[in-house]
Amino acid sequence: MSGVDTAVVRAEWTKLRSLPGNAVAVVAVVALTVGLSAFMCAVGHTDATRPGQGDDDVVVNSLRGVYIGQIAVVAFAVGTVAAELTTGVIRTTFTAVPGRRAVAVAKAITLSGAVLASGLATSVLSFLVCQPLLHASGFRPPAYPIVALTEPAVVRAVTGTALYLTALAVLGLAAGAIARHAAPSITALAGLLLAPVALGSFLPNALADPLQRYTPIAGLAIQRTVHDASAPIGPWSGLGVTWVWALAASAVAVWVIERRDV
Amino acid sequence: MDVAIEVERVTKRYGATLALDALYFAVRPGLVTGFVGPNGAGKSTTIRIILGLAAPDDGRALVGGRAYATLDSPLRHVGALLDATATHPGRRAADHLVWIAHSNGIARRRVDDVLELVGLTSVARKRTGGFSLGMAQRLGLAAAMLGDPPVLLLDEPVNGLDPDGIRWLRGFLRALAAEGRAVLVSSHLMSELEDTADHLIVIGRGRLLADTSMRDLLMAVPATGVSLRTPDRAAVMHLLANAGATVTSSRGDQLVVTGLVPGRIAELVAGHGYHLDELVSHRPSLEDAYLQLTRHAVDYPTSRIEAPG
Amino acid sequence: MSDVLAGLGRVLAAEWTKLRSVRSTAWAAAAAIGLTVLLGVLICAAVDTSGGGADCRPGAPGCGDEDVVLNSLGGVYIGQIAVVALAVLAATSEYDRGTVSTTFAAVPRRLRVVAAKIGVVGAIAFVVGLAASAASFLAGQPILHGNGFTVANGYPAASLADEPTARAVAGTALYLVAVALLALGTGLILRRAGSAIAAVLVLLYVPTMVALTLPADVRDVVQSVAPMSAGLAVQRTVDRFDSVPVGPWAGLGVAGAWAAAVLLAAAWFVRNRDV
Numbered sequence: 062m063s064g065v066d067t068a069v070v071r072a073e074w075t076k077l078r079s080l081p082g083n084a085v086a087v088v089a090v091v092a093l094t095v096g097l098s099a100f101m102c103a104v105g106h107t108d109a110t111r112p113g114q115g116d117d118d119v120v121v122n123s124l125r126g127v128y129i130g131q132i133a134v135v136a137f138a139v140g141t142v143a144a145e146l147t148t149g150v151i152r153t154t155f156t157a158v159p160g161r162r163a164v165a166v167a168k169a170i171t172l173s174g175a176v177l178a179s180g181l182a183t184s185v186l187s188f189l190v191c192q193p194l195l196h197a198s199g200f201r202p203p204a205y206p207i208v209a210l211t212e213p214a215v216v217r218a219v220t221g222t223a224l225y226l227t228a229l230a231v232l233g234l235a236a237g238a239i240a241r242h243a244a245p246s247i248t249a250l251a252g253l254l255l256a257p258v259a260l261g262s263f264l265p266n267a268l269a270d271p272l273q274r275y276t277p278i279a280g281l282a283i284q285r286t287v288h289d290a291s292a293p294i295g296p297w298s299g300l301g302v303t304w305v306w307a308l309a310a311s312a313v314a315v316w317v318i319e320r321r322d323v
Numbered sequence: 324m325d326v327a328i329e330v331e332r333v334t335k336r337y338g339a340t341l342a343l344d345a346l347y348f349a350v351r352p353g354l355v356t357g358f359v360g361p362n363g364a365g366k367s368t369t370i371r372i373i374l375g376l377a378a379p380d381d382g383r384a385l386v387g388g389r390a391y392a393t394l395d396s397p398l399r400h401v402g403a404l405l406d407a408t409a410t411h412p413g414r415r416a417a418d419h420l421v422w423i424a425h426s427n428g429i430a431r432r433r434v435d436d437v438l439e440l441v442g443l444t445s446v447a448r449k450r451t452g453g454f455s456l457g458m459a460q461r462l463g464l465a466a467a468m469l470g471d472p473p474v475l476l477l478d479e480p481v482n483g484l485d486p487d488g489i490r491w492l493r494g495f496l497r498a499l500a501a502e503g504r505a506v507l508v509s510s511h512l513m514s515e516l517e518d519t520a521d522h523l524i525v526i527g528r529g530r531l532l533a534d535t536s537m538r539d540l541l542m543a544v545p546a547t548g549v550s551l552r553t554p555d556r557a558a559v560m561h562l563l564a565n566a567g568a569t570v571t572s573s574r575g576d577q578l579v580v581t582g583l584v585p586g587r588i589a590e591l592v593a594g595h596g597y598h599l600d601e602l603v604s605h606r607p608s609l610e611d612a613y614l615q616l617t618r619h620a621v622d623y624p625t626s627r628i629e630a631p632g
Numbered sequence: 633m634s635d636v637l638a639g640l641g642r643v644l645a646a647e648w649t650k651l652r653s654v655r656s657t658a659w660a661a662a663a664a665i666g667l668t669v670l671l672g673v674l675i676c677a678a679v680d681t682s683g684g685g686a687d688c689r690p691g692a693p694g695c696g697d698e699d700v701v702l703n704s705l706g707g708v709y710i711g712q713i714a715v716v717a718l719a720v721l722a723a724t725s726e727y728d729r730g731t732v733s734t735t736f737a738a739v740p741r742r743l744r745v746v747a748a749k750i751g752v753v754g755a756i757a758f759v760v761g762l763a764a765s766a767a768s769f770l771a772g773q774p775i776l777h778g779n780g781f782t783v784a785n786g787y788p789a790a791s792l793a794d795e796p797t798a799r800a801v802a803g804t805a806l807y808l809v810a811v812a813l814l815a816l817g818t819g820l821i822l823r824r825a826g827s828a829i830a831a832v833l834v835l836l837y838v839p840t841m842v843a844l845t846l847p848a849d850v851r852d853v854v855q856s857v858a859p860m861s862a863g864l865a866v867q868r869t870v871d872r873f874d875s876v877p878v879g880p881w882a883g884l885g886v887a888g889a890w891a892a893a894v895l896l897a898a899a900w901f902v903r904n905r906d907v
Contacts, residue, residue: 086827097838097842101842101845101846104846104847104850105846105847106847122845125842125845128834128838128841128842129834129838132830132833132834133830135830136826136827136829136830139826140824140826140827143826243824243825243826244656244717244720244721244724244825244826244829245717246826247825247826247829247830248713248714248716248717248829248833251713251829251830251833251834252710252713252833255833255834255836255837255838255841256709256710256713256837258837258841258844259709259837259840259841259860260709260710261844262840262843262844263706263874264675264678264706265675265678265679267678268674268675268678371733371906371907374733374737374740375736375737375740376733376736376737376906376907377906377907378906391740392740392741394740395635395639397737397738397739397740398737398738403737405733405734405737406730406733408730409729409730409731409733409734410729410731411650411654411725411729411731412729413654413655413656414650414653414654415653418649418653419653421649421653422645422646422647422649422650422653423646423734423738425642425645425646425649426642426643426645426646426735426738426739427642427738427739428638428642466734
């Protein structure tokens with residue numbers, strides 16, 4: 062990690078964890094995320110009685126809360142940057158550390174670490190909370206084998222969700238740095254994440270598929286544990302799309318930050 | 324009216340902190356009243372309670388004998404300048420004043436009048452995001468004057484003004500008071516108030532420390548002494564000490580005398596035929612008086628820095 | 633009573649001045665109309681009459697059940713985002729910039745300010761909504777005809793003079809009013825633009841997103857009580873197997889009820905919070 066000073070990272074982490082109101086917001090979002098997953102698992106039901114008869118992806122259902130969590134992550138990421146820019150704290154930051162790229166990277170690392178950890182914890186929690194609910198809804202042997210957290214497919218889905226959220230955090234950070242205001246950044250990103258799936262419910266495939274293949278939402282494919290031939294994109298490719306968005310936006314953001322007056 | 328603003332035993336808590344503790348004072352028309360106190364003393368909180376923006380936990384504040392919220396066109400009764408930077412940066416200065424005027428049914432023409440009053444006519448069409456702090460303060464004053472109110476509440480209006488602007492503001496406020504209006508100016512800086520305010524309300528830690536005229540406050544602080552220079556040092560020291568004064572010598576050939584009024588000192592020295600090269604009486608400044616009053620009420624004291632010499 | 637109305641009139645004038653004098657209002661309004669028309673046109677260009685099964689012949693029963701009006705108004709799915717932003721900012725920019733103190737010092741009867749904001753934001757949302765839906769309907773019709781949605785294929789021409797079409801177009805505008813007021817209330821409660829926009833968009837879209845994978849009975853309930861899926865039922869002119877199981881006006885009423893509930897909560901907060 063050449064060019065990244067650990068002192069700068071530590072400074073960014075101090076700034077992040079000392080923002081007021083964060084603890085309450087985090088708890089509320091985790092509750093909503095786990096709650097949505099729990100709801101999906103509790104109300105689902107299946108008539109399948111033999112293995113292979115049902116084609117529901119229980120792991121995906123257990124992680125549905127990410128629909129809410131992803132917006133919270135984006136809003137939070139944009140918020141941390143936009144707040145610093147509008148209050149002028151950024152001037153203190155850039156005076157203390159004139160190497161702006163180092164600051165940007167440090168911010169990204171700090172935020173990524175926080176989101177990765179909390180995303181992982183929330184996903185695991187959602188999965189565990191859902192297991193008994195799913196069994197009660199009929200998703201149990203012999204039709205559906207009991208799925209353990211340690212199975213490779215589940216590990217991929219859970220860590221993949223955390224990596225998806227991390228990519229969104231980086232994307233939000235970049236968008237906030239470029240637009241400098243929270244409202245347009247959050248509006249654009251939230252719209253970009255929410256509209257494609259909702260539109261998919263009534264758009265003809267010709268329009269719906271590209272939307273789910275080329276927008277950041279593609280990363281949710283990583284949650285799939287049941288092979289779905291009609292899906293617009295594969296698990297790893299999908300996650301890759303999200304990360305491409307994040308890294309491309311970051312490159313633009315660093316370019317802009319280095320050149321702009323503060 | 325005799326009393327323009329009345330704060331009656333107002334108490335306000337924020338969580339565990341007691342921001343205002345049974346605060347009481349009155350503001351009278353025809354005077355510029357300075358509202359002073361250290362940072363965090365509760366000045367802004369008091370003003371917000373007077374304007375109905377915050378609710379007191381106990382007590383009440385009245386404007387012209389009525390609660391602010393019951394006034395029909397409040398801006399015609401009280402003009403307030405709270406925070407000069409509280410404007411939308413993308414909005415033009417004139418539009419900022421227009422919406423305020425509309426809200427109280429104030430004629431559109433007044434907007435042009437107040438802009439002229441504060442000297443901002445040339446930048447009326449400019450977006451406030453491009454304003455300097457001094458221009459923003461003047462825009463805030465213009466807004467406060469829209470309703471031609473008999474009462475003005477100004478929270479730190481001097482912040483960010485250059486010396487020219489401070490002098491202009493001082494004249495502006497004194498003229499308003501001379502018209503019979505009640506003017507309350509809050510500040511934590513004493514120097515500006517010294518030539519502006521007739522009356523002072525001093526608070527500290529949410530409590531009233533003094534409600535007095537400017538002169539009385541200055542008189543209440545004892546003079547820090549008389550310093551004099553004379554070629555007959557030893558003799559004069561002897562003479563004054565025998566007369567009951569405390570004499571110390573300070574830098575160079577200066578003598579500092581306390582315990583006798585300047586007139587008596589001059590009388591004694593001249594009466595015994597000694598020369599006086601210099602006789603200076605140290606009157607306390609508003610700064611001294613204020614610091615002495617509030618020294619126990621400062622929440623965030625800085626450590627004393629001894630000047631070298 | 634008359635001076636209450638006079639007072640309200642003044643505050644309305646003030647709120648209108650506030651909104652018309654910032655650039656974000658015009659941008660958001662233009663974006664709402666532009667995005668709605670753009671997506672509507674795209675949808676109309678992409679649909680064709682081949683739905684309804686492999687052996688669907690024009691005029692045969694079961695064919696001809698594309699809802700041409702609904703399709704041309706589908707752009708509101710995206711256009712509403714701009715309306716949400718506009719309405720949220722009408723509330724949050726006051727807190728963000730600090731003018732909320734000026735506003736409530738000028739008008740201490742705070743509920744009048746809330747009522748005036750409702751009036752002005754609602755009116756703007758209605759005008760923008762009507763323009764957007766009328767424009768996207770009119771732009772979409774020739775495209776749909778080109779794609780085979782003609783009388784010969786079992787699709788009579790729709791015009792704004794028909795009752796169902798007029799209801800769908802006007803109802804879409806009213807839906808946007810409900811969305812705008814829901815967003816305004818959320819902005820007044822949360823006081824920060826970012827979190828308010830995020831919360832409203834989640835409330836609008838997530839129920840539709842999860843409804844796709846819910847079992848039918850649960851899906852019906854969710855779609856009938858969620859603000860967007862119920863509210864947009866007003867656009868429906870053809871009953872299909874996948875229609876949301878709530879009537880057009882009832883659905884719009886659901887969206888209105890959400891807005892009313894949030895606004896009531898907002899009024900309570902505005903009245904009782906310190907500024």
